[in-house]
Amino acid sequence: MTAKYLPSVLLVLALTACKPDPAPVAAAPSAPEAPAAPAPEQPSVVQQTAEIPQLQVPTVDGKTYDLASHRGQWVVVNFWATWCAPCLQEMPELSALHAMRSNVEVVGLAYEDIELDEMQAFLKEHPVAYPIAIIDTFSPPKDFATPRGLPMTYLIGPDGKVAKQFLGPVNAHEIEQAIVAAGGKAV
Secondary structure: OOOOOHHHHHHHHHHHOOOOOOOOOOOOOOOOOOOOOOOOOOOOOOOOOOOOOOOEEEEOOOOEEEHHHHOOOEEEEEEEOOOOHHHHHHHHHHHHHHHHOOOEEEEEEEEOOOOHHHHHHHHHHOOOOOOEEEEOOOOOOOOOOOOOOOOEEEEEOOOOOEEEEEEOOOOHHHHHHHHHHOOOOOO
């Protein structure tokens, strides 16, 4: 591989983060190719996250998490998966943030095909202080855009509106900064 293509390859690798089974990166063709057959028509509407998203999901501990019942608090909605290394790295810090801040709640949405007993066993090995729900990858929450990569995190303000969206790993400091930028109080 020549140095000419290295920045492009590195950019593609960085953008794919924790996507399962990414498509292989093809090298640039050396000669022009014949035009490909037209791709099947894709919907032109890109799913957007609702301004005030609704979310009601069953959690792995048998309860129901209702985002609307957390109005008045900052809520961190974190899409993640057990196979995603950056997701696993951010879990302890999100758990500490949830436990230490009385006005910040975290909810983890496991965006993967996993059985309840497998998730419960996983959480025994990787405990967190916040609720976890398993999200059906074929029917994700309608008020949130389908994750483009994992982890994907939304900061929801006390008014229920999306204050910030993060693609890739996030830490407590970045969340705190986003809270202050959105008009919240610093710790």
